Amino acid sequence: MAIKPKLFKQMTKLIAGSMSAGRYDVRLAANDDEIQQAQKLRYQVLYKESGGRVTRDMLNSEREEDEWDDIAYHVVVVDTKDDEKVVGTMRLVSSEALAEGQRFYTEHAFDLSGLRAHYGKLLELSRACVSPAGRGGAILMLIWKYTMQFIEQNGYDVMLGCASFKGTDYHQHTEILSYLYTKHLATAELMPIPQPDVESVAIKSFLSEPGKGKERGKVPTMLRGYLKIGAHISDHAIIDPVFNTTFVAIYVDASYMFGSNHALVNKSIDH
Template sequence: MAIKPKLFKQMTKLIAGSMSAGRYDVRLAESDAEVIDAQKLRYRVLYKESGGTVTPQMLNSEQEEDEWDEIAYHVVVLDRRNDNHVVGTMRLVSSTALKDAQQFYTEHAFDITGLRARYGKLLELSRACVSPDGRGGAILMLIWKFTMQFIEQNQYDVMLGCASFKGTDYLEHTEILSYLYDKHLASPELMPIPKPAVHSVSIKSFSETPGKGKERGKVPTMLRGYLKIGAHISDHAVIDPVFNTTFVAIYVDASYMFGSNHALVNKSVHH
């Protein structure tokens, strides 16, 4: 996969700086080599470590890549003490960058017609991962802070994506899914709806089980960050054997994240 030169030209028009914490720097990828390093990290974490289904092409390249990489902004965390190797990454795909008839990655599993009708400028977050030897918090914190700054400074209306839990046995995740359903369910008009072709399960079918829906301690760190800024989830979970995960659709209205001024600016721009 090679990024087209015009993509980096487009990036210069964004407000996208950099941040640092200790030995780590975070910014948008600036070269094909950095994107490839991010894809290699994704392969190691999202497939080899998590038990996903690896294709022959992945075995040869040791990279995880797809059609959205070419149009995406790749957030990378670089380790200055280790030759600036990529030790953390997040992929950002803007609705303004999608090609004709191209959908978000999330839309392979969910119909997000409600979100598209409500919001003018959408940003999909995906492929977030951190190197196993850097999971003490600093790398994830940098990815999170940089992405939130990117969303605010570039005036996105909503961010969306999928929140995943390891393993395809959804019964192992009933407590956390019940909690999310009880406390953070999307409104009916904005509800991401699972597509018929995917294997999904209604969370409501087990959320009313006595004793369920009360557990919050098992919420992953990244998801906890989403919930703190007003995230809402789908009422169905999708079973994904490719990544060996169970996941829900998730979105956050930027006006909840940054206040009414952000919403007013976006209203004047998009409506």
């Protein structure tokens, strides 16, 4: 995939500098090569590791790419002691970058009319990946903190995306989905609604009895960060055989993130 020079120049004006932690730096991708490295990492993590449905094009290129990559901001974490290799990534898509009539990636599964009507400037987060050797440490922290800085500095009103759980048997995720439904459900006004042509299930149809905190222990690290800054989820889960996942829609109001709870943003994935 080739970056349009004019578009890329506009993108890089939004955020200057980078963050660092030890051997790792995080910033926006600087060139085509770094974006392609990010796409290779996405292919390895989201398809090969997770048992997703691989296409012939992916097998040939060993990259995962789609229509949103041309308009996205690609956050990358590079290893400064390993030839600037990309070891972590997150894709950010702004509502202002979408073409007329173009939808967010998330909108192929959910109708986001409520969020679009309520918020002026939206940012979709997707394709978060960390290389196997760097999980559970500084890489994820850098992606998170850099993305929060991006949202604050560029004046986004809400961030949105999907929270996924490996496997298409949603019964395996009963505890975590029940916890999210009970504690973090979106309001009716802003509720993401499943599109009619996707396979979905109402979470309330298989709610489990509240446990004693066991379900909280199963919350993935990145999702735990979202929840600590006020995330809300959809009342339906989508069954996705392409990625071999079950997922819900998620959104966070930026006014909560950067209001009286600003300290939570910096501490949300540290423990």
